[in-house]
Amino acid sequence: MRTLAILTWSAIKMFARNKQALFFTFFFPILLMTVLGLINFDKTSKIDVGLVLTGPPNQATAQFVGALKKIDFFTIHEGIETDERQALVDDKRAAVFIIPWSLIPGPSKVTVVSNVGNPQGAATALNIISGMLDKTALSITGASNFFNVINEEVNTHHLKYIDFLLPGLIALSVMQMSVFSVAFLFVNYKEKGVLKRLIATPMLPSIFVTSNVITRMIVTLLQTTLFIALGVFIFHAHVIGSYWLIFLIAVLGSIMFLGLGFTISGIASTVESVPPLANLIVFPMLFLGGTFFPVDSFPAWLGHIAKYLPLTFFSDAMRSVMTKGYTISQISNDLLWMFGWAIVMVVLANITFGFEEKRQ
Amino acid sequence: MENIIEVKNLAKKYGSFTAVDGINFSVQAGEVFGILGPNGAGKTTTLEMIEGLKPMTSGEAVLDGHNVSRETRLVKSLIGVQLQSSSFFDALNLKELLEIFASLYNRKVDAMELLREVQLDEKWKAQVKELSGGQKQRFSIAAALVNDPKVLFLDEPTTGLDPQARRNLWDLVTLINKKGKTVVLTTHYMDEAEVLCDRIAVMDHAHIVAMDTTENLLKMPGLSTIARFRVDKPLVDGARLKTLTGVTEVEHEDHTYRLTTDNSEATLADLFKFGREAGFKLLDLQLHQPTLEDVFLKLTGHALRD
Ligand SMILES: Nc1ncnc2c1ncn2[C@@H]1O[C@H](COP(=O)(O)OP(=O)(O)OP(=O)(O)O)[C@@H](O)[C@H]1O
Ligand SMILES: [Mg+2]
Numbered sequence: 001m002r003t004l005a006i007l008t009w010s011a012i013k014m015f016a017r018n019k020q021a022l023f024f025t026f027f028f029p030i031l032l033m034t035v036l037g038l039i040n041f042d043k044t045s046k047i048d049v050g051l052v053l054t055g056p057p058n059q060a061t062a063q064f065v066g067a068l069k070k071i072d073f074f075t076i077h078e079g080i081e082t083d084e085r086q087a088l089v090d091d092k093r094a095a096v097f098i099i100p101w102s103l104i105p106g107p108s109k110v111t112v113v114s115n116v117g118n119p120q121g122a123a124t125a126l127n128i129i130s131g132m133l134d135k136t137a138l139s140i141t142g143a144s145n146f147f148n149v150i151n152e153e154v155n156t157h158h159l160k161y162i163d164f165l166l167p168g169l170i171a172l173s174v175m176q177m178s179v180f181s182v183a184f185l186f187v188n189y190k191e192k193g194v195l196k197r198l199i200a201t202p203m204l205p206s207i208f209v210t211s212n213v214i215t216r217m218i219v220t221l222l223q224t225t226l227f228i229a230l231g232v233f234i235f236h237a238h239v240i241g242s243y244w245l246i247f248l249i250a251v252l253g254s255i256m257f258l259g260l261g262f263t264i265s266g267i268a269s270t271v272e273s274v275p276p277l278a279n280l281i282v283f284p285m286l287f288l289g290g291t292f293f294p295v296d297s298f299p300a301w302l303g304h305i306a307k308y309l310p311l312t313f314f315s316d317a318m319r320s321v322m323t324k325g326y327t328i329s330q331i332s333n334d335l336l337w338m339f340g341w342a343i344v345m346v347v348l349a350n351i352t353f354g355f356e357e358k359r360q
Numbered sequence: 361m362e363n364i365i366e367v368k369n370l371a372k373k374y375g376s377f378t379a380v381d382g383i384n385f386s387v388q389a390g391e392v393f394g395i396l397g398p399n400g401a402g403k404t405t406t407l408e409m410i411e412g413l414k415p416m417t418s419g420e421a422v423l424d425g426h427n428v429s430r431e432t433r434l435v436k437s438l439i440g441v442q443l444q445s446s447s448f449f450d451a452l453n454l455k456e457l458l459e460i461f462a463s464l465y466n467r468k469v470d471a472m473e474l475l476r477e478v479q480l481d482e483k484w485k486a487q488v489k490e491l492s493g494g495q496k497q498r499f500s501i502a503a504a505l506v507n508d509p510k511v512l513f514l515d516e517p518t519t520g521l522d523p524q525a526r527r528n529l530w531d532l533v534t535l536i537n538k539k540g541k542t543v544v545l546t547t548h549y550m551d552e553a554e555v556l557c558d559r560i561a562v563m564d565h566a567h568i569v570a571m572d573t574t575e576n577l578l579k580m581p582g583l584s585t586i587a588r589f590r591v592d593k594p595l596v597d598g599a600r601l602k603t604l605t606g607v608t609e610v611e612h613e614d615h616t617y618r619l620t621t622d623n624s625e626a627t628l629a630d631l632f633k634f635g636r637e638a639g640f641k642l643l644d645l646q647l648h649q650p651t652l653e654d655v656f657l658k659l660t661g662h663a664l665r666d
Pocket of ligand 1 (some may be wrong): 397399404
């Protein structure tokens, strides 16, 4: 136990003193987040407005609707109330106006449902449309009687690109750190004879491996915390779900990719052969693992491959919890797949990786 | 004296290649035992099997009463090992490294004291990669001493070092041995074996070709000393040189003579007597005494280093 503690502490020191590892573990992902966060992928040119008519419109109402449709920075969606309300909850509308079929100032109530998650859009829609209603009222009654506008606010999760990016970026960084920091280190140890020197002592190889695994779990938790903090405080990302669940997913993801890291350490015989070997597996996942683009935006055949990649389950689970607030049972499918992948990787690592020289 | 290591019929095969072919030897507690042999003789393989690092193909090794194959971890805890080529973790300093190594034996160590013993206390903050060759070897020995081992194994501790660093390391090994530790080392330097070892096993092509105390090996019959000298005037009775006690061969070129003898003391006494009687002076007298190199040549028919 004392041996494990001392070895773990040393492994942490070694990690912290390795500038290259620190760069790729912490600063590179932050850099990536900054660059992608500064590009505004969210520029929506039009404001989506829902329109619900309580009945076939009379002439005045029809005129009003006609005028509304002419405003070119609105996209007007006409529909029934339940559909439009749902669309708003799904963040597809900035505001929904519920308008009586006959617009008679005074008794007619106009209800505005505004999307709190998209305050600018809602406010713009509300301003313009109530202005128009006022003018309509004026022209009908000659002042005095205005429409009764009731504003109703609905909380939605207005998702920006950063919200999509952040969970994927965490998964990606944990993957990169786990695979490369282990593979580079252990192949180097193997090549230089450090492992051989270690097994010349009574130390059990499993203790040494464990100390390195624990170290990387700690780094995983640091990465997750740091990226979430930056995402939330600097880029105003939204994190809705449970932090415990987020950490659990991160650790499970880390185990999966540490297994891959050790497998590569077992196969590669020189440090130079680590990057090509690791990238053969890791590189496709950078693009197909759902970090930067949603998996359902791929062509079908590619999507079928992409959706079974370890990183895809990892980023999907992260994203479901962070942006949709899913609970553990709602992401059980992702977790089971991750668990399965973790077992596969750890078994492979046990087969390929050993302290002893291969040439016996 | 008790035997701290006993090796019986120890063999190692790599596929069909035999690296160590059923060797037998024992090492006594407290001695410095050397395995001398050319590249590829099987020295490292032998050592690593005794250290529990390489599985044996057949035979057995017993260290301090424990069978190496069956009680590998226990044996590892009793020995200190310097590998022929090993390195340590980057990013940690010497003191940290020794503390980690001690923890692998579940021990605590006074790292600074140990570094002082190998004259590296001033370098405690340095990393291994910042050390010179000789310093690296001394550190490697320090790391092998963290568990206060009964037996210290050194695999070619001075290969690649300059003469001063070698001598420095010899002093260290002698000091460690004086403190009661048994030392087993391999080398391809005869002078090193001569200076350090109480007993030597000469190894060649997977076999031990000779094993004895260093003294006895050098007294092996058939090894001869060569005396070279110049004389101040031509010898009238040169043929008399051939009759001096012990002389087996005489060669000369102008005033320079070369006598081969298997009894150097008697030959020299006779030579001085001859000089006084014949009235010539000996100039530049040089004696070349038999070395392990000669022993090796004699035993195997080829030179140790080629
Ligand atoms: N892992 C291995 N696989 C195959 N052959 C090996 C292996 N290790 C060593 N050998 C062979 O076994 C023989 C003995 O090697 P060993 O390392 O014991 O020699 P050595 O006496 O220590 O030589 P040196 O003085 O060069 O260190 C050599 O011919 C070597 O090529
Ligand atoms: Mg060797």
